[in-house]
Amino acid sequence: MKRLIDSGMEQLASMLFRMGEIAQKTVSLSIVNYLEGTHTPTQVKQLSDTLSSMAEPIEDTAFEIIARFQPVASDLRILKSYMKICYDFRRYGRYALDISQIYERLSGMDECDTSFRKIIEEMGLETLEMVGTSIQALKNHDAAVAKTLSEMENRVDKLYYSYLDKLIETKTTTGCTISSLLVVRYLERIADHATYIGESIVYLATGEKMRLR
Template sequence: MREVFQNELDGLADKLTAMAEKVVTAIDKASEALHENNLELAEEVIAADAAIDRLQLELDKSAAEILALQAPVAADLRVVISSLRMSASLERMGDLARHVAQQVRIRYPDSAVPAGFEPVFSRMTEAAGRIARAIHHLVSNPGLEAVPTIDDLDESLDTLHLRVFSQISDSDIKPAEVADVTLLSRYLERFGDHAVSVAQRIEYLLTGNWDSKLIPGTD
């Protein structure tokens, strides 16, 4: 009976890994679409987001069945509940990558990144890609060594997010362009926040330590 239960828990981990892998692909393609103004690639990201959503629904259904039929307690219960939380964060990361791609589609054939803002967004998308790959590694190979890297990358995204606003105030761009860079910067900054949320929940599972003040919002 325990072996069957363990297989069900392993199934949750497999779905989280699959979601994290798709998130990496989504943010990498969305970033390329943004910098190359590639509409076709942006459309791929938008369409592929449905697969991440399906994985979340499958995981949530599996978790609900485990809760109803197995009545897990203690560490097993924490695994199930944390899996539900992490799937929500990973799904949101997929949504945010899709939002970046949608900005490309909205502004095409013009670029969603105004002249002069390419360097800061290049750094933001690079950090987003790195944090997504770090999360994929962490989910597939749980351990504490990746957590500081994820935190550092999130801080970099926060700093770059503020730099975008500073650059807006020092530039002479159109109102529509202000909206574009504000939204894009916000999407990438929130992408990092959700990655940190995933990392903190894995850290909690590995150590048993929990501080709710450390968990960022999930808007």
């Protein structure tokens, strides 16, 4: 028999999964724009704003469930994790917007030489992969998939530091290096949030508090 709490939990999951889809779309659009030199700042801004506006109803629904049904065990872990993930999705949107604004103000990778482009492209694609994985793991409450984010995050970190090393090595300051320095930092932060989501999923599915970073 369906429990009274179940319909609220289903509604919450549906809202969060929808937010995840929009977050993925926002990050994807922003990164692809930067990598390919296309530009859709209004669309990214709208999506980022949508993510911000989705957060409050999700938090309100979670609070209502806590107040009305006093959840425990897996229900409680899911609620805690969903509230954290909701924040992570907002951050996805915010960093995507930052990348878009960097593009608008400092342009993309047009001036970048091949070695920089290679690192940024690789990092962008890896980060996108992490965002997709975090959302897939969430939808299935799949701790095993969530744990794979740890290795992916290591790769993003390595790329990030290799970019910094390269920057120091070349001792050049161009539009490319300034804009891409900020972008790689945002990518690195998006990757961090993907691992936070992974940690939340491991916790909600198993009760284990695991660091994936």
